Amino acid sequence: MTMVTEPAEAVGGYRVEVVRGVADVDRGEWNEVVRAGGGTIFHTWEWLAAFEEAPPGVFDPLHVLAYDGDRLAGVCPAYLVHQCPRLDHVAGLAEIDFGGPVLLAHSLAAFAGGPLAPPANHGALDALVSAVEQTAQLHDAWAWGFANLPAGPLVGRLMGKGYATGQLSTTYVVDTRRASAQDYWSTIRGRHRRELTRERKGLVQRGFTISRATPAAEDHVRLVQALVADHGTPLELLPQHFLQALHRNLAPYDRTFVTADQTGAVAAVFGGYEFGTEQSMWLAGLDVGKYSSFEFYRPMLAEVIEAAIDSGTGMVNLGRANPAPKRRVGAVAVPLYLALSSSDRKRTAMLHAACALLESRIHHGTDGLDVVSRCC
Secondary structure: OOOOEOOOEEEOOEEEEEEOOHHHOOHHHHHHHHHHOOOOHHHOHHHHHHHHHOOOOEEEEOEEEEEEOOEEEEEEOOEEEEEOHHHHHHHHHHOOOOOOOEEEEOOOOOOOOOOEOOHHHOOHHHHHHHHHHHHHHHOOOOEEEEEEEEOOHHHHHHHHOOOEEEEEEEEEEEEOOOOOHHHHHOOOOHHHHHHHHHHHHHHHHOOOEEEEOOOOHHHHHHHHHHHHHHOOOOHHHOOHHHHHHHHHHOHHHEOOEEEEOOOOOEEEEEEEEEEOOEEEEEEEEEOOOOOOOOOOHHHHHHHHHHHHHHHOOOEEEOOOOOHHHHHHOOOEEEEEEEEEEOOOHHHHHHHHHHHHHHHHHHHHOOOHHHOOOOOO
16 A cells, blocks of 8 residues: 655644554554543554554545644544445444445444544644545545544534434443452342352363463464354454454553463453553454353453453453343443534435434444344
8 A cells, every 4th residue: 555645734723644553653652642531442553554454444544643832732533434344333223325436533343433632732632633524525435424423512513513323332331440259249139149150160160261362363363263254254354464464553552361271272352452551342243153142251350350350451341242141240331423524415414314323223222233143
């Protein structure tokens, strides 16, 4: 891929540039802004590099950068989406036909999206939003928007600008800022604690061990795709080349947990990565040929939480789907929103209707977009 930096413009007191790939930006500078802005693994240089190395669809990178003088002060990763199975699924639920490419900041596969800037450069967020809008129109996007935004001031400002908004998904987060694991478990209902204790003891008695370890790439990909396929999810959502690229690029941040049987064979994996103050458990995998159900699920959640407490990690994001077992170990639901707009009034009206329908289906379905058959 040939990296091209588009001409800089002044927006809201910041110099704004658009780059055609994250490789055109210094890795350290990018990640420092993400860290200072409270970002997670999904905004890091390495996540985007993996996405661009092996995209699960057809995307043109159009990342927006804000500079305060010569200093990078804000980032907004974004892709002009030509084809994406996840976006196709959203369009199907919302009963809308995108009549052309959509500039999206940034990926439906992530747990977080939108612009980031350190508190000292809070004004850069609005500059980045304005630059995304200008970039979308410059590149003839049918629509543009921001995906996986938590409820907060940015969503409110986008609504004030006329964006169509709707709940897209839900993640489940655990605050692990506790003195000890014992202190944490004391806050969980007694019945749930007793159930979890029985499950963990049962696995130990059968010779299973749960530990933090990085499995070989081929084992990790095989188990993730096996579980995905077992739930009827098209593998195009998580193609092999994409998973392999993530395994390589995110190795420095790996916090994967595995369950192994008494021979040492890996039975299950929870793929996780830590950046900043949050550890994100992104994908699960299971040897479905040997195990008909994910019997290791809650004990693995417990191990993840306890390890995070011991290491001083602030938050653990347990991901989408399977809300019941996550709530039983103390996770709190965090709704994530999609905000879309267009330069055409009729399209914008269509987007409002689509987002309203999408949110209705999210609320009235079992898990909405969080169903295991579509998103992990």
